[in-house]
Amino acid sequence: xxxxxxxxxxxxxxxxxxxxxxxxxxxxxxxxxxxxxxxxxxxxxxxxxxxxxxxxxxxxxxxxxxxxxxxxxxxxxxxxxxxxxxxxxxxxxxxxxxxxxxxxxxxxxxxxxxxxxxxxxxxxxxxxxxxxxxxxxxxxxxxxxxxxxxxxxxxxxxxxxxxxxxxxxxxxxxxxxxxxxxxxxxxxxxxxxxxxxxxxxxxxxxxxxxxxxxxxxxxxxxxxxxxxxxxxxxxxxxxxxxxxxxxxxxxxxxxxxxxxxxxxxxxxxxxxxxxxxxxxxxxxxxxxxxxxxxxxxxxxxxxxxxxxxxxxxxxxxxxxxxxxxxxxxxxxxxxxxxxxxxxxxxxxxxxxxxxxxxxxxxxxxxxxxxxxxxxxxxxxxxxxxxxxxxxxxxxxxxxxxxxxxxxxxxx
Amino acid sequence: xxxxxxxxxxxxxxxxxxxxxxxxxxxxxxxxxxxxxxxxxxxxxxxxxxxxxxxxxxxxxxxxxxxxxxxxxxxxxxxxxxxxxxxxxxxxxxxxxxxxxxxxxxxxxxxxxxxxxxxxxxxxxxxxxxxxxxxxxxxxxxxxxxxxxxxxxxxxxxxxxxxxxxxxxxxxxxxxxxxxxxxxxxxxxxxxxxxxxxxxxxxxxxxxxxxxxxxxxxxxxxxxxxxxxxxxxxxxxxxxxxxxxxxxxxxxxxxxxxxxxxxxxxxxxxxxxxxxxxxxxxxxxxx
Numbered sequence: 001x002x003x004x005x006x007x008x009x010x011x012x013x014x015x016x017x018x019x020x021x022x023x024x025x026x027x028x029x030x031x032x033x034x035x036x037x038x039x040x041x042x043x044x045x046x047x048x049x050x051x052x053x054x055x056x057x058x059x060x061x062x063x064x065x066x067x068x069x070x071x072x073x074x075x076x077x078x079x080x081x082x083x084x085x086x087x088x089x090x091x092x093x094x095x096x097x098x099x100x101x102x103x104x105x106x107x108x109x110x111x112x113x114x115x116x117x118x119x120x121x122x123x124x125x126x127x128x129x130x131x132x133x134x135x136x137x138x139x140x141x142x143x144x145x146x147x148x149x150x151x152x153x154x155x156x157x158x159x160x161x162x163x164x165x166x167x168x169x170x171x172x173x174x175x176x177x178x179x180x181x182x183x184x185x186x187x188x189x190x191x192x193x194x195x196x197x198x199x200x201x202x203x204x205x206x207x208x209x210x211x212x213x214x215x216x217x218x219x220x221x222x223x224x225x226x227x228x229x230x231x232x233x234x235x236x237x238x239x240x241x242x243x244x245x246x247x248x249x250x251x252x253x254x255x256x257x258x259x260x261x262x263x264x265x266x267x268x269x270x271x272x273x274x275x276x277x278x279x280x281x282x283x284x285x286x287x288x289x290x291x292x293x294x295x296x297x298x299x300x301x302x303x304x305x306x307x308x309x310x311x312x313x314x315x316x317x318x319x320x321x322x323x324x325x326x327x328x329x330x331x332x333x334x335x336x337x338x339x340x341x342x343x344x345x346x347x348x349x350x351x352x353x354x355x356x357x358x359x360x361x362x363x364x365x366x367x368x369x370x371x372x373x374x375x376x377x378x379x380x381x382x383x384x385x386x387x388x389x390x391x392x393x394x395x396x397x398x399x400x401x402x403x404x405x406x407x408x409x410x411x
Numbered sequence: 412x413x414x415x416x417x418x419x420x421x422x423x424x425x426x427x428x429x430x431x432x433x434x435x436x437x438x439x440x441x442x443x444x445x446x447x448x449x450x451x452x453x454x455x456x457x458x459x460x461x462x463x464x465x466x467x468x469x470x471x472x473x474x475x476x477x478x479x480x481x482x483x484x485x486x487x488x489x490x491x492x493x494x495x496x497x498x499x500x501x502x503x504x505x506x507x508x509x510x511x512x513x514x515x516x517x518x519x520x521x522x523x524x525x526x527x528x529x530x531x532x533x534x535x536x537x538x539x540x541x542x543x544x545x546x547x548x549x550x551x552x553x554x555x556x557x558x559x560x561x562x563x564x565x566x567x568x569x570x571x572x573x574x575x576x577x578x579x580x581x582x583x584x585x586x587x588x589x590x591x592x593x594x595x596x597x598x599x600x601x602x603x604x605x606x607x608x609x610x611x612x613x614x615x616x617x618x619x620x621x622x623x624x625x626x627x628x629x630x631x632x633x634x635x636x637x638x639x640x641x642x643x644x645x646x647x648x649x650x651x652x653x654x655x656x657x658x659x660x661x662x663x664x665x666x667x668x669x670x671x672x673x674x675x676x677x678x679x680x681x682x683x684x685x686x687x688x689x690x691x692x693x694x695x696x697x698x
Contacts, residue, residue, distance in 0.1 A: 023588035030581035357566045
């Protein structure tokens, strides 16, 4: 009951000074939106990257060495190795992946003659996979490569627009493998479908085919090599256990789980955004605290006589102090609630800006919502509201009634 | 000033090519000399005079012996600041001998890029077209032309500008709220001044001057605070990423931009807050 009275007292104070209150709430909303965005940014890249990695349903990668995927040596006898790993009880599925760079028949000449603009070098990334296993791409239109194992090819939307190709079109590709001096013969494919690839950037030209066809682009008929194997652990087993089982069988290979990749990226590549978000979150939180503390303190100082009168006519010290506390809570609470939708709009705007960074996959986002961010936001704002109210509450608690009233009359 | 390159990538090629112009101290023994980055020296506990084996293959096959003749501080790369630069610099012939395929004579004479200094840098585009026409398969571009690196910083700058915009918006509201309260406090003073004969214009000018002064002092305080903390900020991130990069620099342009935003904002907030009082008559202002 006392709490409700104090809340009503706070509410009356707020509505009596509408301009100050509205501006205070708007200020908290602007600061709160920025704080909310920084919390979304602090783990956004990590969460988004994890989602991208997990999208294919594979939770571990097997590589020949610890070098960055596609830059190190390939795995030899890949199909035999994949079968051996697949036979492990901890493993549910294994996908072989080999990438090859190629140019479309008539684009290679144009590319060679042109001046490099640093953006589009006319290269197409061909992803070769085992067509009997779940593909690493998602079909958006047409059919998958498995429908035409010998010559089937799926291409992304950007490549389809560049080549003017659609399902059923023929595309001739020329592999760019190893030394430039040795040019393998061109290979003609039939486009079976349009697909999306998880790590494509907006300007990427990417195509998917069988691993044998990818090798054929490099003039290799009997090659049984893969850049890496994607492994899906059996339900309930977990990636770590599956990785340990593979390591026990083949200690010479490098096995890395999605969680380990995310952890590594989080510590290195993504750390700048995490730290800049920490710095900005701290600054905005301090700013929000300052805003509310100054508004409340100035307001209290302006109405010391009035507060002393209320005390003199019987309002208890606790009730007046609680009124100041609730005033802070209402101001920060209302501003904080308004800040969430504003924060989402600003986050979408900032995300659009950052996603223009070169090499950022289409599916990667910098600002990602998670309930944890909202929880942390509420905790931080509550702490700010409490801290902001502390000083004006202290002023009111220690207010000498008689002295203040006398001062008021004299002045 | 100019780079011509084949698409074939060999990461160390550029490093070795750069070394052509870097004088290396001759190694006393028969092992060729190499330079290693400070970060690599610290990570592998290497010192000048140590002998190391380098191989192009991760398996270590066909490795060759080298002697560390120097440790250098790598030029900070803003795009790779989060990764420790574990780099080695070799003479180009040593690198080609290490990475080339003995069975392929062409691989012993292949580089990733050739840097060309033009007599007149303004000819860069014409030179690029000339190279592309005469040497099909070779791409050439001016080193000053925009690429992914410049795009990255343009985007980062836009991001920081957007953050600054939101912050300024919050600050403007904060300032306006404060000014409303301060002006409200002076309701009686303004009323007395009006009754004494002060014109609205004069009081308005006074309010503008006060707002400008507060904004100027506030902006100056902010700039001084930024100058004071920039060292701390830079030292923290330089320590965190083990780099010599400068992350934050308060330049005259930044100071100027802050003042250009802050002062009009202060004056505007003062005017907006005072407007309701000045519209009233002197008697109407008295409570």
